[in-house]
Amino acid sequence: MKKQVTTLAEVAKVAGVSRMTASRAMNNQPGVSVHTREAILRIADEMGYVANPLAQKLSAGQTRLLGVVVQLHTPFAADLVLGIGSAARGAGYEMLAYSLPSDNTEKANIGNVVSLLQQITDGVIAILPSEGEYLDKLMQSSVPVVTVDTITDEGMFPSVAADSYQGGRLAVSHLAELGHKRIGFISGNQRLTSARARKQAYCDLIAQLNLDQDPDLLIEGDYSQKSGFEAAKKLLALPERPTAIFASNDMGAFGAMTAIRENGLRIPQDISIVGFDDVPLAHQTHPPLTTVHQPLQEMGRAAVNMLIPLILGLDLPSRQTVLSTNLVVRESTAQLKT
Amino acid sequence: MKKQVTTLAEVAKVAGVSRMTASRAMNNQPGVSVHTREAILRIADEMGYVANPLAQKLSAGQTRLLGVVVQLHTPFAADLVLGIGSAARGAGYEMLAYSLPSDNTEKANIGNVVSLLQQITDGVIAILPSEGEYLDKLMQSSVPVVTVDTITDEGMFPSVAADSYQGGRLAVSHLAELGHKRIGFISGNQRLTSARARKQAYCDLIAQLNLDQDPDLLIEGDYSQKSGFEAAKKLLALPERPTAIFASNDMGAFGAMTAIRENGLRIPQDISIVGFDDVPLAHQTHPPLTTVHQPLQEMGRAAVNMLIPLILGLDLPSRQTVLSTNLVVRESTAQLKT
Structure with missing residues (x-):
């Protein structure tokens, strides 16, 4: 499918003017007499010439x-x-x-x-x-x-x-206020600024609020649902399992919820879970997920x-x-x- | 930020050739002597001329x-x-x-x-x-x-x-095989071919399988979660409520599930529900949604x-x-x- 279009050069040829003159006429630029401009516009119209808007915008350097x-x-x-x-x-x-x-x-x-x-x-x-x-x-x-x-x-x-550090603090504070002292954490990929900030918030608050500072409670993940599932399995297999989990993102939290249910535990009666992101499906899980909302x-x-x-x-x-x-x-x- | 680029016209001017000749040299087309071509290419290189790949592809009519x-x-x-x-x-x-x-x-x-x-x-x-x-x-x-x-x-x-008619038949057949005779249906926007096909499948199978042909069981919706919620509320308010609902799409099914829970009914013990689409969240709801998978x-x-x-x-x-x-x-x- 080859595009069959009238070019400005063809218009100029029929009008008996240079391509430059034709271009000036089309673009209402000075240097073309009223009479010539009208003749060129009429010919362009008759020949079905349509200025290429992309080319025009590209040459003007603004495409909006x-x-x-x-x-x-x-x-x-x-x-x-x-x-x-x-x-x-x-x-x-x-x-x-x-x-x-x-x-x-x-x-x-x-x-x-x-x-x-x-x-x-x-x-x-x-x-x-x-x-x-x-x-x-x-x-x-x-x-x-x-x-x-x-x-x-x-x-x-x-x-x-979004302020990931502040959000991470909100999540851990919420769990601490509910009386949880043994809070598991599932991190995101530490190459990402957001994941590092969320982990830092967890570590800082655990220390500040005198919660259990057990390194086994911190599992490295990568923000994927699968890594949330695997990490939660490790947390639930600890000799003393956490009573709450903060997952660095909702997808990880969804994976963790599946692992918790497979373990025969109930959310939130047996274990609480908080996510991060508030993706559209977070309110559709059962139970609906408590999470940190990113705008x-x-x-x-x-x-x-x-x-x-x-x-x-x-x-x-x-x-x-x-x-x-x-x-x-x-x-x-x-x-x-x- | 204005793009500062060397144009082919500038290259041609410095090389003392026409723009056409410069273009031929750049594009390895005939009509330019080896000596002139080399001179033009050298000048273009020195001036930092980069052929605009988009413009080239546009003129070739193929952008891949x-x-x-x-x-x-x-x-x-x-x-x-x-x-x-x-x-x-x-x-x-x-x-x-x-x-x-x-x-x-x-x-x-x-x-x-x-x-x-x-x-x-x-x-x-x-x-x-x-x-x-x-x-x-x-x-x-x-x-x-x-x-x-x-x-x-x-x-x-x-x-x-996707074959919406066939998928609709699969959904209704499944419910009929489970013993349901009173099956509610939530339609999609009837301007859409897919929505019409799913409704047709429901109507055809209800008749073919001798299930309850009560027009009150068919509620018009528009594929939105909200319309699924509203439609399910109407179905649950019927003097004899359906024992199963087929929603024309998963979003509608999610809305219906919320309405069912708000009514104090359990899924699937009190009422079964089937969706259509198999969107990524369908396996994350609780209980996970039975649905027709669109590939x-x-x-x-x-x-x-x-x-x-x-x-x-x-x-x-x-x-x-x-x-x-x-x-x-x-x-x-x-x-x-x-």
Whole structure:
């Protein structure tokens, strides 16, 4: 399917003018007499000439498009993208998303697509960017880049994140207030800033509140449902099992809930559990999950509200936007039975 | 941030040749002497000229990119997009997605973005396209279009869908085999082919299997969780309430489960429930939901496997690909107590 379109050169030829003159006439630029301009416009119209809006926008350097690079197949992507789309539209921009492969074995031209995205957009929002060619391309970007969720080297890009440390403290405080002293913890991948902050919050509060500081209660995980399942199995197999578990994210908490049920224990009567993220399914589990709410849509909007000033060449008041989290108490946590 | 790039025109000027000659030299086309070509390439290199790969690909009419238009904020979008991305990459293509607004009140330039997507991609996959300007743009598309889930006017585009009629029969048969005779049904929006097929399957089987043909058992819904909740409340308020409910989709089933619990009834001891879709959260509810599995990733892959032959100018053996569904029996359905 070859596109059959009338080119400006063809219009110019029929009108007997140069391509430059035809272009000036089409774009209402000076240097063309009224009479010539009208003749050219009439011929263009008769020949069905349609200016290529993409080419025009590309040459003008403004497409009013934002690019988003994200792993769409993650439970928080949908809400982030929703927030980005809504804020972008509110500001007169539209959004195109590139979904990173979910599987490392997939051969993808990530670098090429990220380059292309930079060519057709005015700015890019990268959600949880990882290393490699992709990050190199972002660092060499010809358009502004804002990241959502920081990466190991903080400060590389202006970024938006939820306050994971504060959220982690909310989760542990809640369990402590319910009387729990022996609280298990399932960490996320420690390469990620969010995962490190949540672990730090757990460690700090366990010490500050004089709760059980047993290193066996801290199991390293990777934010996956499977790792939550495995970690909870280890916690439940301890000689003295915890009476509550704080999982670093909801997916891990879901895995842990399955392990708890397989062990014949009841939530929250026998063991309390708290997650982190408040993904849409958190209120659908049985019992509904107590968790730390990340304002995902707001984070998406905040990223747009940083990116657009950058596109317009303005300075940002701050390169880091950190949004507060809050605890959503549902039914997976209860007072410790004494 | 204005992009500061060397243009081919600047290279040509410095080399003292026409832009056409410079272009021929850069693209290894005939009509330029070896000596001139080498001089031009050297100057281009010194000036840091980088051919605009997007412009080159656009003029060649092949970008090796597929466009996807989808409402990302729906529970089945992630799996579809995953299947599309994986199949596209397997065939040497990459994918850019445009997410439709989730909210009708958002002012979006859908038509413009869909046009732009057609300009920068070799083909477009439209997931559940709806009416309006967007559909018009798709119908005038200069590149091939494949839809996932048909729309009201069938056959408008080559399309991929799951067999909703067969899946609906599986759901009702399963409940009938468990001894249920009084089966409530919650429909989807009847503008959608899938919703009509599921309702037809329910009506046909109720008649064929001599189950209760009470029109009060059929409640119209719209696939939303809220409508599932409201519909189930109506069903439970009937003088003789159903012993089982078939919801046309999982989101509706989740809403219905909430209504059932609020009524103080147990699933499946007091009432069985079956959904449709098998979204990722279906196995996380308590009890895990019995549902009809739509092979979403396969559907995404099938769409790519129809689109790429169309891009290559080949004829499709069939304009409609219909994939089988299967029943996943979990714990939300049980034998009717007699």
